[in-house]
Amino acid sequence: MKKIKFGNVISHFYLIILSICAVFPLAWLLITAFKNSSDMLNNPTRFLPTEWTLENFNTVLFGLKFTINIRNSLIIAVSTTLIAIIISSLAAYGIVRFFPKLGDMMTKVLVTTYMFPSIMLVIPYAMVMRMINLTNTRIGLVLVYLSFSVPYAVWMLVGFFKTVPIGIEEAGRIDGANKIQVFVRIVLPLVSPGIVSTAIYVFINAWNEYLYSMILMSSSDKTTISVAVKTLQAADIMDWGALMAACAIVVIPSIVFFCLIQNKLSGGLSEGAVK
């Protein structure tokens, strides 16, 4: 007969509390987005709205023209992801196959560049972008976003490329394929699941980014969604319903994608350190 362990009950209890704390802000954000303003004013602690409304989304998307900013964010995040993944998978494969010693330094390189404060990097970015006339352009912002996506993506991908057995590649080489053919036709398909998770991670980070976008994109029709939402907060009349609807639009893609890759997220760090 199974007996119920005291430790297990405590664990469940603790995890339930943590889960509620973790999820509550998301739930509150989403529910507020469907509330009307009188609900919020009359009873701040009432959980469900008296009447569900889409008015807030209507205000945000069409009244405030957030569709333009969503489009900007999508273009910028997708371009960043594509470019970063191409550069990083080449580099990760190169490190694993041709420069194994460089691979041992990887963690140190990553931690070193990770130390650079973005507030320090943004100073020269702003100066250079103005010099080469890329301020307020999507290209400029994508270039800047590579600074944080490439190092991290390389690091994640090295872990995945390490799992490809060299025997398969040698077979391809004997059949007369050159290095690039081997890479594209044999190695890439084998690591595609790893590439997909890395791409999702890069996308989320680019989609969520705020500081660079705020400093480098000055006009409201060019800027990304985070900055657009922030300007809404600075407006004279705080419309919390609309603000939360805007937040919902930003947060939902992140959370959906994040849940898709949640199993892979811990891989890099523990493998990288334990070897």
Next chain:
Amino acid sequence: MSKSVTKSSFRPETGKKDRVRWLFVMPAMLVVLCLLIYPLFSTSYYSFTDKTLISQSADFIGLENYINILSDPDFIRAFTTTLKWTFFSLIGQILVGFTGALALNKIKMAVPRTIYRICMIIPWAFPSIAIALVWDWMLNGIQGFIPALLVQLGLTDNMVQFLSDPNLVLPTLICINIWFGAPMIMVNVYASLQTVPQDQYEAAKIDGANALQSFAYITIPHIKVVVGLLVVLRTIWVFNNFDIIFMTTAGGPSGVSRTMPVYIYELGWTSRMVGRASAASILLLLFLVIISVLYFIVIARWEKEGK
């Protein structure tokens, strides 16, 4: 292309002329060089000049920026605020993340485990703008959920002004940061707990060790290197974090929650003194380098012990 490629040139160590392999790493090296190394030197250079946001050229002024910053009481205050912000955020994140991972590791049933896991990592997926706004909303002093709930439960008489009371603002921000950062610690600690070989626990049980002893002598030594690295990365991240504070309080009220990155932003973009902002950011980086080196000395010692 002919079949000139022989098997021997495929090996990494041959040292023969092999240009193709450079093609693979070149683009990434270029990114690191242009977007990370160059800016480092560029900022260091600005830090010795009187560069402003609008000026085309800048004059060399030696150490003047550094002297001005180090004698600025706002800098000292921002620095100590950053230390408090980083230290307490980290302690909280590790405490919650670690205990969460240990509890999760106890759950053997797959379905509840996955549900807990997914629920608990949700804060990690939050974009900083959403973190800032949702907490700003929940803590709002007029119609926010949490202050209103406290009044309803009879715990406070008035709506608590979490984000505008100078005594409460920093602890509140730290709690928000713990909420956001604990999931990352939890997921990574949980993953490394899974790598601890189960037979060691069984052997310890046979030898009569209790749960606390096997935790201290098996679990901790096995995972401490990963956890150590994690703590380094989190320290750096929290120290450099600009978004959460800038978007919730912008350093206010009256500078109580102004951390170094916010201070540097104000120097560079509000006061437009790019040279001085550069000097402050170099000081910030130097401090982080020192902290990280200290951490790595400790971690290297642990790694040796493990071998």
